[in-house]
Amino acid sequence: MTVVQPGLELTTGTNGHATNGHAKRPLGVFTRPQSTTGWKSWLFTVDHKRIGIMYGAAALVFFLVGGVEALLIRIQLARPDGKLLSGETYNQIYTMHGVTMIFLAAMPLAAAFANYLIPLQIGARDVAFPRLNALSFWTFLAGGLFLNSSWIFGGGADGGWFNYAPNSGLPFSPGHGIDFYALGLQITGFASLMGAINLVVTVINMRSPGMTMFRMPVFTWMMLVTQMLLVFAMPVISIALFLLTFDRLFDANFFNTAAGADPLLWQHLFWIFGHPEVYILVLPAFGIVSEIIPVFARKPIFGYHFMVFSGIAIGFVGWGVWAHHMFVSGIGPVAVTAFSMSTMIIAIPTGVKILNWLATLWGGKLRFTTPMLYATAVVAMFTIGGLSGVTHAMVAADTQQTDTYYIVAHFHYVIFGGIILGLFGGMFFWWPKAFGFKLSERGGKITFWTMITGMNLTFGPMHILGLEGMSRRIDTYSKGFGFEFWNMVVSIGAFIIATSVLTFLVNVVVSTAKYKKAKANGTYVNPGPDPWDARSLEWMIPSPTPAHNFDEDIEVHGLDEFWHRKYGYDENHRVVRIATAEQVAQKGDAKNVHLPSPSYWPIVIAVGLPIIGYGLIYNLWLCVLGGLLTGGGIFGFALEPPDDPDARGHHDDHDDHGGGELVTAPTSEIEEVAHG
């Protein structure tokens, strides 16, 4: 991958050919955007860090939207015969709650971490295809906004996030909600697929010299597995959604049982995507926890290889368990048995992870900062979700549990207890790296304790409600079934979670204001490159991360490279400091580093997609407009010049491969060439 250019000065661009490049610059709009500050610098950026931050911000906004939907559900169900929402509205709200939380909050929040951290953890300048990365983000945002715009155009989807056929067909859902669902998820699916391909290529090709696969941090590994899952899972849902769209718009009858379609086809397609999706959501959180615990336990991750391989095993076995969502649908007993066994088997690598985290904690010097509290809570809370999962794997027991609140409890312990807690921990952990200041620890702890109280009050009693026979997806229940008390507790818990999220937002606002004030009056103290005494490469560069990431490539000799540069062992195998973080860390002062140029086109391509969507629903002529935007955007994207003062005429080298090549040629190899 690396192009060795003997004698090439690494960190500074040579501008001998700059004029040459300018002379060839084509007309007007094909010139690349230049801003490095202001809103244009965000709109047209291809910088993986800014894209990561935008992913995070957008995901948090959608998280709030999904949260408000959850609160509406809980007000409705707090008492029997709730009257806040009509049945029709309730079905839309609960559907959009699920869709929003999974596709627009949890997945993009994980994508935020992946985008921001993977290049930093592997010591790269950027992702492999920076413009594609920008396109992924804008496509995701376009899809998310499109999906939520259904509220303005007559109501959201009302078939549940799982959207089973034939209830999703026109006779049973004549509104446009499910069209928005199908097309919106299709668009966000493009985004996930592009992002996944990009990150897989990045991890495989752009690691720093010496960083073999088994020297990668566990987070990067888990993200790699996640992206591989996405590469294979997204096409399945894409096809299912295409078929559904064709059914609803053009009477294709793929899922119309009245016309002879197989009533379970959709379920299979959906869950072949849908179950890997669970691991797509949870593995990033596992990665985050695996980064946080060693730092605050002052111990290396216990059983690194087992951690990695259990993640890979989850990724593989995750493909063979989908029908456990369909145990009562009437698939044959042999199939049921097989899926029951595979579901139990997947508990083993998950258990290995839990035990390895416990072993990492064991005997450590546990410093319970906010990130550490979250990481430890994931270990405990995810275990609850995992164990209730084992009780569903007992098929006979599942015939009582499935489609009751027991399942709702189970997957909220997995998704909230595993994923959301993990992602919040990650935000507190990497915040100083991204923004140059820590969030308030005191505020963080308030958020943590309210969140953990709220989530257990919310999702704990759901186990009881489910076993007492409360069905899922019901907009109301009656007195006399014994559901009153625990539903009230659950609703109170939901508002406690809402409070905790509010305290987080307050923390962000207040900490940011303090940081700005300190900067203005000169009392700002940078947290330094390594505020937590951490272990991986992203902490070896200043905070916030400089635009060019690394001044020069880092030669990696092992796992936890940064830690090993700070610490060594004495003759008694005790840890001794050999250097401070500041001594080891890069200064971030490299000048004239070649960076991929910003681009207008990703956002243009993305804007066209929802217009095509509206066109398919309302008026096919709109598709022409959207198609022109997207198609034209693709041409612009393809024909855009490198437009870089350092271009040197190597057109093929300067665009999407920008960061990886010429200027980041590894020191060692160049030295070798020079010496040789």
Next chain:
Amino acid sequence: MNKPRAGWRRLSMSLGAGIVLVLTLSGCAGDDGELNTLEPKGTYARSIDRLFTPVGIIALVVLALVFGAVLYMWFRFRVDEHVEGDWPVQNHGNTKLEITWTIIPLVILVIISVPSLATLQKLNREVKQEDMTVVVVGQQWWWEFRYYLGDNAKSYDPKVDKLDGKKPDVVTAGQLVIPTGKDVRLVVTSRDVIHSFWIPKLNGKRDAVPGRFQPWKIEADNPGVYFGQCTEFCGLSHSRMRMQAVALTPADFTKWVSDQEAPYIPAAASDQAWLAQQKDVAAKKPLTSAKLPDPEITLADGSKTAAGIVTFRNICTRCHLLRGVNEDIYTAADQVSGAAPELTHFSSRTTFAGGIFRLYNADGTWNRTALEAWLRNPPAEKDAYAEGKRGMPNLGLSADQIEGLVEFLMTTGQVPNKDVTIPATEVE
């Protein structure tokens, strides 16, 4: 961080909350809910419970170990600050340990999979087709139960007969009446979207999938009413799609069957003659389901029951069948699913409209108000898409018509045994 005490207090508080939660969880079995899965009342539900309880206990033990480990480490290894030079032993892993804790869960899972698969086998073993098969049909948003009895049960083949082949002996809606102590063979299907049939105290659930006829079974030890709820999301009124299994002693059940098999016959001889005459008139003017019966049919003697029959034959017949009253003019329900509840022996049931309204008060008297409200404006009582032919529309019935219908419907069947008649749990 600089106030460790606060953290301890919080911890002990959350610990206390956790203990309370666990205690209530273990005590929740005492709660006498109508749908409680932890209170099995039949063979199969009991098998499931006997599987779930030990597995649940194992899960709780594992959970306690993990929580115990986390809490122990919180107390044992917690430091407020990382002090320069204060490093624990750097342990990178231990292969033996890893293999051990891979194998132990594997062994546990293999062990619990034995009873799990055995129970699964038990649930999946089909009831031999003897003297009774009930085809359970879900549609938006009510359940139909089609009984094949005696020789009909033997010869009914769901793959061939489906829903339009061999005629069932008895058809009811909302309530599945079964004899106690008998494995009742069920065949579960649907007329529109996917539903799920579930009587938690008697067995787990089985999806009702359109076009498929899936075997299932049910057994109740004692007479009583066992509640159920559709558990696969099926659209607007999913939460108002309920059902009950009514278990009768074998003797009572036999009597119930013979009652149900008989068509409706008006009590008064004059009414009988009048009804025969009406049928005769209708026979001379063949009707289609799309066309209303001849409006010339009028009240014969001014009795309310007869008035109800007139309304039924004029209006209700568009969707409902009541054997003995309109089988001559009824063709199919003007609904997406092609079906509406059959109302033969309507008053022998205790609930109506998808099992959500009670037909009798707790003291055994007729619950007129609920039925009148329903007839006046069904969409106001239960969400439905009547305009899309999914659910009963507002027919604009006059007060007289409603009164006549109620009087008539009251006479359609044997009033159910009050001891078994448990008030239905209503939605609104």
